[in-house]
Amino acid sequence: MEKQMAAKLLTTCLIGSAILGGICYCYYYWNNNNGLLNRRKKKKGIRVYMDGCFDMMHYGHCNALRQARALGDHLFVGVVSDSEIIANKGPPVTPLHERLTMVSAVKWVDEVIPDAPYAITEEFMNKLFNEYKIDYIIHGDDPCVLPDGTDAYALAKQAGRYKQIKRTEGVSSTDIVGRMLLCVRERSVTDNPNPKHSSLQRQFSHGHSHNFEDNTATRISHFLPTSRRIVQFSNGRGPGPDARIVYIDGAFDLFHAGHVEILRIARDLGDFLLVGIHTDQTVSATRGAHRPIMNLHERSLSVLACRYVDEVIIGAPWEVSKDMLTTFNISLVVHGTIAENHDFEKEKSNPYAVPISMGVFKILDSPLDITTTTIIRRILSNHEAYQVCLYLIISYA
Numbered sequence: 001m002e003k004q005m006a007a008k009l010l011t012t013c014l015i016g017s018a019i020l021g022g023i024c025y026c027y028y029y030w031n032n033n034n035g036l037l038n039r040r041k042k043k044k045g046i047r048v049y050m051d052g053c054f055d056m057m058h059y060g061h062c063n064a065l066r067q068a069r070a071l072g073d074h075l076f077v078g079v080v081s082d083s084e085i086i087a088n089k090g091p092p093v094t095p096l097h098e099r100l101t102m103v104s105a106v107k108w109v110d111e112v113i114p115d116a117p118y119a120i121t122e123e124f125m126n127k128l129f130n131e132y133k134i135d136y137i138i139h140g141d142d143p144c145v146l147p148d149g150t151d152a153y154a155l156a157k158q159a160g161r162y163k164q165i166k167r168t169e170g171v172s173s174t175d176i177v178g179r180m181l182l183c184v185r186e187r188s189v190t191d192n193p194n195p196k197h198s199s200l201q202r203q204f205s206h207g208h209s210h211n212f213e214d215n216t217a218t219r220i221s222h223f224l225p226t227s228r229r230i231v232q233f234s235n236g237r238g239p240g241p242d243a244r245i246v247y248i249d250g251a252f253d254l255f256h257a258g259h260v261e262i263l264r265i266a267r268d269l270g271d272f273l274l275v276g277i278h279t280d281q282t283v284s285a286t287r288g289a290h291r292p293i294m295n296l297h298e299r300s301l302s303v304l305a306c307r308y309v310d311e312v313i314i315g316a317p318w319e320v321s322k323d324m325l326t327t328f329n330i331s332l333v334v335h336g337t338i339a340e341n342h343d344f345e346k347e348k349s350n351p352y353a354v355p356i357s358m359g360v361f362k363i364l365d366s367p368l369d370i371t372t373t374t375i376i377r378r379i380l381s382n383h384e385a386y387q388v389c390l391y392l393i394i395s396y397a
């Protein structure tokens, strides 16, 4: 009797195990196969391409790259070489290696192609399709015509491999140059009147010269910050439970390769990089009434688009207080060696006095010797080279 019971129990157990094993195997098989499918799909993905000069890069470029990336899974960005830019529209303000640093640091960019032609050629397009396996070429909704009057993207359009994105409203390089020139003119009127600058304004204004006659019209940005745009640019993630939070602050005006490099190094010192962006009033008070060139929201978007940045404080205080360190659980406060104002070290009220006294302040060696003033100077000397050319052309004609 007992033996029979035991045998029955054993059989039930065996059948049960077999069923359970079967279920487990099915589950494992289904999961694994799905995993394989997912991986294969991901590896292929949709590859999209966008190109540009990215000279005087601003958040409008970043927004274009964000939109391009949203149309695929892998974004390749072609950056036009210096020689191609010189041949087509005169010397660039930013050399290629800095333009590459900036484009590569944009968080939606997966790969950079450093030798893109100024206007897309049939040969280059074939290279994109065959070598880089690009699925779609992306371009803004402004027309792009070749010197012979044909549409640069006609071929890609015919092949059904062209997609368009909307231009970002409220910003253009011309507009930024206008703001910069204004800051120079404001100074030159008082320091040393220089008639050169008015012709410079004409050169960059492209017929919108009325803008330059009214100072306030140029100073006011046409950019309207919306909460949605900030969300689109944001990572949407807070620090993890044991994250070491690093804090760096500054104006980050005319966001450049020097900014990118110091942010990269700062991010390496922790798990989460919090960037404090000073208010327009703070920047004006420390650098002069003609600064900043870009307003607080524009500067915030440029910093947010950088892959090394986890979060920004839109309008950070000049002084880093104990309260701030506690609220954000900041482990380390850093500052680069190359900065527009080093006067803080001499000042009676050092903005970093609290983190210094707590032993959580560190000076970082800036890898690049560039400041916002460098960028403004480049624009002016770029123009002076143009003036010399013009002078030679006129005098030898």
Ligand SMILES: *[C@@H]1O[C@H](CO)[C@@H](O)[C@H](O)[C@H]1NC(C)=O
Pocket (backbone or CB within 6 Å): 241, 242, 243, 244, 245, 329, 331
């Ligand atoms: C604060 O940061 C430290 C790392 O520096 C971390 O270990 C700790 O968990 C953080 N505290 C909170 C409340 O997040």
